Amino acid sequence: MAARIDHLVTSGTFSLDGGTWDVDNNVWIVGDDEEAIVIDAAHDADAIFTALGGRTLRAIVCTHAHNDHIDAAPALAARTGALIHLHPADLPLWQQTHPGTPPDRELSDGQVLTIAGTDLTVLHTPGHAPGAVSLYAPGLGAVFTGDTLFQGGPGATGRSFSDFPTIINSIRDRLLPLPAPTVVHTGHGNTTTIGEESPHLDEWVKRGH
Structure with missing residues (x-):
């Protein structure tokens, strides 16, 4: 059976640099009727476990380590036996939320x-x-961008560990060259496509989004 993309929204808080905000997060489940991976285990391990519907969870993949994207990851891992995958450059952020409980695998x-x-x-x-x-x-015509690219522009870069020129380079060099029909599944908010967003790069740069 071909893989499909399932989606749920979970709610909680995002905290960084001494501030806390209420947020709704997109959780993406990719797989078939037998097995799946979860992209960003946000806020509610029980809701994500229920959405899996008895499928074997092969991995929990973190697009980044802000607490609202990883807060439910250890609980979901404990419940399913799945391993948590994170890029090592985000370990300092991970440790703010889960000190003493490192992720299991490095993404590269x-x-x-x-x-x-x-x-x-x-x-x-x-x-x-x-x-x-x-x-x-590519087989699903999709890219999961976390908080790097949203409908209407790049993710926020006004807090610790972030940088506006770097995110612009990432979007320009890594995401916009993807085929225009590619569906962009984001960390928050609505889905978009590469083709819908690519014409607006220059205006994002000018306004220093």
């Missing part, structure tokens, strides 16, 4: 994760966070 640029016969290529796309990654699944 160009690495390929395979689930239900579908390949997802890891693209290191720093800027929102040093270890931010996107996951490109």
